[in-house]
Amino acid sequence: DADVTQTPRNRITKTGKRIMLECSQTKGHDRMYWYRQDPGLGLRLIYYSFDVKDINKGEISDGYSVSRQAQAKFSLSLESAIPNQTALYFCATSVPGSTSGSVGEQFFGPGTRLTVL
């Protein structure tokens, strides 16, 4: 089974709809992240969480919100979806850098392809 799973894998929705993307991990990592990937723009950080009680905005948080329900679960919500939120969304986990020599390697889920019409 995959260590980082995302549901749904594909979603088509309409402008103005609320939508939630879910992420679960079995790696036991405290740190979790949400990114979006757009052609030509690369990966951009939306939100990140270093533990259950810690939520931080990333580079492009406007229009998004998150919930860290447990160490293993991190959800991303689009309160009122708009077409320019059409993108590939990735969840990722990591251990803190310098832990056992780690550089903070990130482990990504398979992605959710979201289309907002």
Add this chain to the structure above:
Amino acid sequence: QKEVEQDPGPLSVPEGAIVSLNCTYSNSAFQYFMWYRQYSRKGPELLMYTYSSGNKEDGRFTAQVDKSSKYISLFIRDSQPSDSATYLCAMTSRGSYIPTFGRGTSLIVHP
């Protein structure tokens, strides 16, 4: 100007060629340099990382960092069609460990 610049390509090469992928950066605090590989319809996976300056070799792959020029490279020797993917550079600074990613370079190795 983005902190990390990477040419998105695509870069198309014949099988067996030596591939050079590069990134430049502006933040002198970056100390850890990583390369991720992303196959189509998959999430990125860490390929290699280096700390500070110098070279690191792993099979057909060599990662190189030149901090004085703020320039990093990934070389792929004897490239194979299975190397066709998008390669993203990423960098972190000590204490932060949240990577700043380049845009990714699409590599196509044709038989």
